[in-house]
Amino acid sequence: xxxxxxxxxxxxxxxxxxxxxxxxxxxxxxxxxxxxxxxxxxxxxxxxxxxxxxxxxxxxxxxxxxxxxxxxxxxxxxxxxxxxxxxxxxxxxxxxxxxxxxxxxxxxxxxxxxxxxxxxxxxxxxxxxxxxxxxxxxxxxxxxxxxxxxxxxxxxxxxxxxxxxxxxxxxxxxxxxxxxxxxxxxxxxxxxxxxxxxxxxxxxxxxxxxxxxxxxxxxxxxxxxxxxxxxxxxxxxxxxxxx
Amino acid sequence: xxxxxxxxxxxxxxxxxxxxxxxxxxxxxxxxxxxxxxxxxxxxxxxxxxxxxxxxxxxxxxxxxxxxxxxxxxxxxxxxxxxxxxxxxxxxxxxxxxxxxxxxxxxxxxxxxxxxxxxxxxxxxxxxxxxxxxxxxxxxxxxxxxxxxxxxxxxxxxxxxxxxxxxxxxxxxxxxxxxxxxxxxxxxxxxxxxxxxxxxxxxxxxxxxxxxxxxxxxxxxxxxxxxxxxxxxxxxxxxxxxxxxxxxxxxxxxxxxxxxxxxxxxxxxxxxxxx
Numbered sequence: 001x002x003x004x005x006x007x008x009x010x011x012x013x014x015x016x017x018x019x020x021x022x023x024x025x026x027x028x029x030x031x032x033x034x035x036x037x038x039x040x041x042x043x044x045x046x047x048x049x050x051x052x053x054x055x056x057x058x059x060x061x062x063x064x065x066x067x068x069x070x071x072x073x074x075x076x077x078x079x080x081x082x083x084x085x086x087x088x089x090x091x092x093x094x095x096x097x098x099x100x101x102x103x104x105x106x107x108x109x110x111x112x113x114x115x116x117x118x119x120x121x122x123x124x125x126x127x128x129x130x131x132x133x134x135x136x137x138x139x140x141x142x143x144x145x146x147x148x149x150x151x152x153x154x155x156x157x158x159x160x161x162x163x164x165x166x167x168x169x170x171x172x173x174x175x176x177x178x179x180x181x182x183x184x185x186x187x188x189x190x191x192x193x194x195x196x197x198x199x200x201x202x203x204x205x206x207x208x209x210x211x212x213x214x215x216x217x218x219x220x221x222x223x224x225x226x227x228x229x230x231x232x233x234x235x236x237x238x239x240x241x242x243x
Numbered sequence: 244x245x246x247x248x249x250x251x252x253x254x255x256x257x258x259x260x261x262x263x264x265x266x267x268x269x270x271x272x273x274x275x276x277x278x279x280x281x282x283x284x285x286x287x288x289x290x291x292x293x294x295x296x297x298x299x300x301x302x303x304x305x306x307x308x309x310x311x312x313x314x315x316x317x318x319x320x321x322x323x324x325x326x327x328x329x330x331x332x333x334x335x336x337x338x339x340x341x342x343x344x345x346x347x348x349x350x351x352x353x354x355x356x357x358x359x360x361x362x363x364x365x366x367x368x369x370x371x372x373x374x375x376x377x378x379x380x381x382x383x384x385x386x387x388x389x390x391x392x393x394x395x396x397x398x399x400x401x402x403x404x405x406x407x408x409x410x411x412x413x414x415x416x417x418x419x420x421x422x423x424x425x426x427x428x429x430x431x432x433x434x435x436x437x438x439x440x441x442x443x444x445x446x447x448x449x450x451x452x453x454x455x456x457x458x459x460x461x462x463x464x465x466x467x468x469x470x471x472x473x474x475x476x477x478x479x480x481x482x483x484x485x486x487x488x489x490x491x492x493x494x495x496x497x498x499x500x501x502x503x504x505x506x507x508x509x510x511x512x513x514x515x516x517x518x
Contacts, residue, residue: 057412060415060416062412062415062416077416077418078416079416079417080412080413080416081413082409082412082413083409084407084409086407086409086410086412086413086414088410088427088428088431088432089508090431090432090434090506090508091508099414099417099427100417103414103417103418103419103423104418120249120253121249121250121251122250122251123249123250123251123252123253123254124253124254125249125253126253126254127254131507131508133508139254142251144413147417151416151417157416176250176251179250179251180250182250183250
């Protein structure tokens with residue numbers, strides 16, 4: 001489907017079908033089409049349990065779809081940032097962030113130095129030696145963001161990354177994410193169930209149906225102007241989501 | 244190192260973690276109960292003067308224990324050796340079995356139910372058979388290992404199966420291989436539970452060694468309790484029991500110290516709000 005904007009496409013998902021489990025298999029993705037423009041934030045909004053996280057797994061290459069295709073214009077693999085920070089409790093913040101570089105084959109010492117750099121970038125300088133449980137929820141998400149940065153991927157898949165945070169911390173994390181994005185300009189696919197979050201961060205908003213999931217409408221936030229949130233809400237209602 | 248523009252001003256630095264200090268009040272609370280019991284026992288013995296071979300006083304036990312210290316030490320060495328070797332065997336074999344059960348569905352189906360069923364057998368009853376089949380040392384070690392392996396396997400399997408799936412998902416997109424995920428995510432995630440099982444196993448190993456000696460051996464503190472009670476050397480029996488308790492406590496503490504060293508992130512001083 002042509003998106004009609006003069007930007008390079010970084011992710012193209014074409015008619016992806018997927019059923020999970022057996023006896024009987026449960027259809028999770030029912031013909032998902034999606035395009036994400038390079039360097040933009042594409043938000044997918046939909047009800048809980050509709051298959052958004054599974055879609056990210058498919059884009060990340062963790063799950064192979066039954067049919068359809070996923071093409072990413074990324075040099076490396078997409079990197080996923082899950083809802084809970086997913087830091088390893090037994091590693092210090094520095095070692096958690098450094099894992100991203102270690103897994104690319106960087107020697108441990110260099111990985112640590114690189115990790116310190118990213119930790120400082122997200123405002124956590126001086127906290128490298130702390131274990132995750134000694135940090136607040138917001139700080140742990142900053143740590144996860146630092147690890148995502150160090151993965152040096154062009155494509156970031158954010159799975160409700162701020163869903164577990166309180167409203168104040170969440171808006172602070174939005175600011176941090178936007179500031180980071182200014183520097184490294186990744187293509188971001190953001191899964192959320194918060195209309196305000198989608199409209200605040202994203203360039204495009206895709207509305208997903210309740211499972212099995214399809215994309216039922218798409219919208220450019222800039223085109224919609226101040227009515228963006230209302231349009232998303234209307235689309236969600238039309239899709240049968242009691243929003 | 245290149246300088247990177249910070250997108251964020253650094254958050255105010257955290258306070259340095261406080262050094263743990265010994266709280267004497269808590270130590271006193273912990274030892275108050277046994278001390279009080281010994282005191283009550285001693286006073287009752289003074290007042291009621293029970294016959295020594297029925298209930299010796301704590302003072303008599305301590306004096307006799309000191310007099311027969313070489314005999315006690317001779318038997319204690321044997322028991323400690325069996326306990327430690329049995330526990331080590333249970334740890335190694337238990338961890339291997341737990342890994343096998345957690346990794347392979349087939350192994351899980353084939354082994355796990357039978358390992359649980361095996362616990363319904365009173366293992367004490369096996370002691371005479373084990374002595375029949377192998378040298379005494381091997382039989383005692385096997386019994387100690389059989390009794391202490393169960394908590395290792397159960398805790399290990401539980402731990403290995405309890406890994407946070409989000410964590411695995413995150414490291415896989417960072418390029419982690421299944422091998423990396425096993426050694427750097429699943430195994431460390433299982434350690435806290437495994438150590439809970441090991442602490443139980445350490446104490447069970449003492450029980451296993453003693454039961455073996457009690458039933459089918461002439462060496463070790465278990466055998467000493469049987470022999471001395473049979474000859475009405477009751478103070479010696481009590482002294483042996485006290486030393487067995489100390490061995491059990493020592494085993495527990497050794498595992499607790501290993502846990503403290505292996506899992507620095509669970510130390511109280513590193514936790515928020517801990518004092």
